[in-house]
Amino acid sequence: MTHALGTNPFSVYFSLNNGLSDTAPSLKRHLSNMKGMYADGKAQAAMLEGGDPLLYEFYDLGVKESEGSLAFGTSIVYPGKVGDEYYMTKGHYHTIRDTAEVYYCIGGRGFMLMENEAGDWIGEPFTPGKAVYVPGGYAHRSINTGTEPLITFYVFRSDAGHDYGSIETKGFRKIVVERDGAPAIIDNPHWT
């Protein structure tokens, strides 16, 4: 008897210290996977000549897609910057727009940057213990502005789907950069 994952009870370990599972494989995103996503393209190109650092990793356990099932896992964004812009996830809308996502920060600090298609945006601060609610209709991106890995545990409807389209071509309206030694949310110079 075989069942799709999510039909029966199961459990997965994710370390509260580093966010990593000891059984599930993570998906890894290196600097080379983020071409054109940082505002300072020259800085990104220069960095790539010296190597291809791991920017973040996360999990897709493969829970069956249905409107009653939930996908979950951890996201780990490592500390660092491309030029003066902090390491971040690619970010995405849900394909089924009206589906939410919840993130619970278990380590590190940064922002959940969110924007909707009407132009509303907000950067909710992440600190350990902070749960951030991403409502339906909001593209969302995790950004590490600290010196430790930014670790979040996330849950969303398993059939929500990921839509990167408009983000890959235009980015987000705002970017998060270091200014005078502190994080600042500023207009994305390439967003039109």
Place this chain on the structure above:
Amino acid sequence: MTHALGTNPFSVYFSLNNGLSDTAPSLKRHLSNMKGMYADGKAQAAMLEGGDPLLYEFYDLGVKESEGSLAFGTSIVYPGKVGDEYYMTKGHYHTIRDTAEVYYCIGGRGFMLMENEAGDWIGEPFTPGKAVYVPGGYAHRSINTGTEPLITFYVFRSDAGHDYGSIETKGFRKIVVERDGAPAIIDNPHWT
């Protein structure tokens, strides 16, 4: 302009140390709220003569109910026993049966006891870092078998609903008790 909670982004803090929020009020369940739910009714009655201890607390933030929204919060089950049966939550089915729930354990140890209406059951161990998936159709109850508070962060579809009916009259098929100093999952003597 007013909006139901969950229409716009928001965040809530839940301590990684004790599970408690500094802003949201918790719902508290004392021993007197659990009448008839422990197998040893005499032990429960005797305990109540000496006081009414807090067994667990959890959060209902009031996120709007819709199939695209998510309810979330923490559950804190305190350590202790009624007779030889460990402190536990009441447990519930979801009214919309085919909706899942995810629990991420951030402290303590115990079990997520699950059973469905077909009679399948399992006790998934909780230890820090363990995420447990409760599929649609499974009643579920958190049980603290350790000496520290059992703290979990949970997420479920906000319109799932809680159905206590069959649990309040029959309980679960299994109970978790101390035997020779260690937790054991045994048949519920009152389940018929």
